Amino acid sequence: MLQLSSAIGARTAPVFHRCRVVVIGGGFSGASVARQLALCDGVEKDGVVIFEPRKRIGAGLAYDTTDPSLRLNVAAHRMRALPGRPEAFAEWHARTGRLAADPRAVAGEHVFARRGDFGEFMATQMAPLIEQERIVHRREQVVHVTRRADLWLVTGEAGSSVLADELIIATGQPGPRAPKAIASALNGHPRLVADGLKGEWLSHVRTNDRVLVFGAGLTAADVVGQLAGRGHAGVITLLSRSGLLPQVQSVSDVEPFGDFSVFSPRSGRQLLQRVRATVAEAESQGLSWQSVFDALRQQGQTIWAGLPLEEQARLLRHLKRQFETRRYRLPPQNARIMHDRFEAGLLRHRAGRICRIERSRHEISVDVIKKPAGTVERLVTDWAVVATGPDFGSVITSQPWLAELERLGFVATDPLGLGIACDRTSRAIGRDGYPIDSLFIAGPLARGTFGELTGAPEIATQADQIARTIIARRTSARTTCDLV
Numbered sequence: 001m002l003q004l005s006s007a008i009g010a011r012t013a014p015v016f017h018r019c020r021v022v023v024i025g026g027g028f029s030g031a032s033v034a035r036q037l038a039l040c041d042g043v044e045k046d047g048v049v050i051f052e053p054r055k056r057i058g059a060g061l062a063y064d065t066t067d068p069s070l071r072l073n074v075a076a077h078r079m080r081a082l083p084g085r086p087e088a089f090a091e092w093h094a095r096t097g098r099l100a101a102d103p104r105a106v107a108g109e110h111v112f113a114r115r116g117d118f119g120e121f122m123a124t125q126m127a128p129l130i131e132q133e134r135i136v137h138r139r140e141q142v143v144h145v146t147r148r149a150d151l152w153l154v155t156g157e158a159g160s161s162v163l164a165d166e167l168i169i170a171t172g173q174p175g176p177r178a179p180k181a182i183a184s185a186l187n188g189h190p191r192l193v194a195d196g197l198k199g200e201w202l203s204h205v206r207t208n209d210r211v212l213v214f215g216a217g218l219t220a221a222d223v224v225g226q227l228a229g230r231g232h233a234g235v236i237t238l239l240s241r242s243g244l245l246p247q248v249q250s251v252s253d254v255e256p257f258g259d260f261s262v263f264s265p266r267s268g269r270q271l272l273q274r275v276r277a278t279v280a281e282a283e284s285q286g287l288s289w290q291s292v293f294d295a296l297r298q299q300g301q302t303i304w305a306g307l308p309l310e311e312q313a314r315l316l317r318h319l320k321r322q323f324e325t326r327r328y329r330l331p332p333q334n335a336r337i338m339h340d341r342f343e344a345g346l347l348r349h350r351a352g353r354i355c356r357i358e359r360s361r362h363e364i365s366v367d368v369i370k371k372p373a374g375t376v377e378r379l380v381t382d383w384a385v386v387a388t389g390p391d392f393g394s395v396i397t398s399q400p401w402l403a404e405l406e407r408l409g410f411v412a413t414d415p416l417g418l419g420i421a422c423d424r425t426s427r428a429i430g431r432d433g434y435p436i437d438s439l440f441i442a443g444p445l446a447r448g449t450f451g452e453l454t455g456a457p458e459i460a461t462q463a464d465q466i467a468r469t470i471i472a473r474r475t476s477a478r479t480t481c482d483l484v
Helices: 028-038 088-095 115-131 180-185 199-204 218-229 268-284 289-298 300-306 309-318 320-327 332-344 400-407 443-450 456-474
Strands: 016-024 048-051 135-138 142-148 151-156 161-169 211-214 236-240 347-359 364-370 376-381 383-386 427-429 435-441
Touching: 016 028, 016 151, 016 456, 028 048, 028 115, 028 135, 028 443, 028 456, 048 151, 048 161, 088 115, 115 135, 142 400, 161 456, 180 347, 199 218, 211 218, 211 376, 218 236, 218 332, 236 376, 268 289, 268 309, 289 300, 289 320, 300 443, 309 320, 332 347, 347 376, 364 383, 435 443, 435 456, 443 456
Parallel strands: 016 048, 016 161, 048 135, 161 435, 211 236, 211 383, 236 347
Antiparallel strands: 142 151, 151 161, 347 364, 364 376, 427 435
8 A cells, every 4th residue: 555645744665656647746736636636537546646745735835834914815705726616715714713713804895814724725625535545645856757658757856756647747836036136145145035935034033123025016015914923013125126016905895897808909008908998987887996807817818818929928028017916916904014014114115226235244235226216225124035926937947857858848938938838728838839748737837828827716727627638538438527
């Protein structure tokens, strides 16, 4: 009997295993595909193997946290994580007492649950499948992937080898990368935090320490919330080039407004004009702009697919940040924390570019050319924290086994530099420009093809489609498959 590492809570001895599907990455994306496959009659026992070093499957970096200050940035009833059961998380959250234990989660008509609660929810969905040996969890980092005849050979750091018919890459979003000027000037400095999402550094911050955060998006807001939750009373400065901060989620239950599928925009300019007109129409009817962007999210993949590649690139160049501040919105609780700290003078926001950095053992000085005046301001800080968002440009090069697949011609960076190239069925596109039938890209790494692919509902839908594609390829017409 194959030992399951999730059951014993430790890494297992090296094994060799033959299976139908191997999934690399056990965060939300990988867990979603594995779950859909495991629930299908066409996949045998031990037929799905997940390589994931964390103890729990389904949480990943985003939801594997116990910090109460980290909340979902969408309402619980919109975390449609399970195909066919859109209210599953909201119902579980209330039924298990998490909602009662977290009264601050309620904001207006909505509930913004803690991220850790969603991670626990996903773990409870995966645990029975692991216990029943429908899914095998290998608690190892992948170090080597290659092709053996028509199969994929995946090797983990503990020596486990899995030979599979199908391979799914679901490693999620990469970490941030410090801008070159910062990385060069502060290389090796003990007060440079290369990834603000990794919270080990928080315990070393003193109550009145000054903190400079590079970035002003949701990750930066998380840093502010985590520090505030620990009683930090020093000044935090957010530094960004755009000067834009995330907008706030609506606390009213408003239906998405706008239909962008009729006369679908064929250029970025047409899309912008259409969005502005739709927002004006919504506001004339007493609706918020948020309802329009909720519609944009729902129709985002269709809109993206209708734009030529050059228009997609133009949108990313000129409108990416403006869109992101409205698409990826703050939960009201985090917005309140930031508002209160701004009012108290404990949070500042500067827009500009860095022109000089000086360092000493316990202090860092950053000179910034501010927008729009062009004057120079010196920011002196005790801590410098990188919160610039995912570094999609290093998706392949940051992981040796992916770099190996690229060298062999099985994967390539997508033309927009957002992740790994794939077609509309999520099959990876090789160096020769043709899709590889047995290699799939799941989750945010496929954003270049799908556009909108960071939220739970969109990822869950893609996961379901990948599972159905695999089953359709590998089972007879008579095989029944209830993925719900």
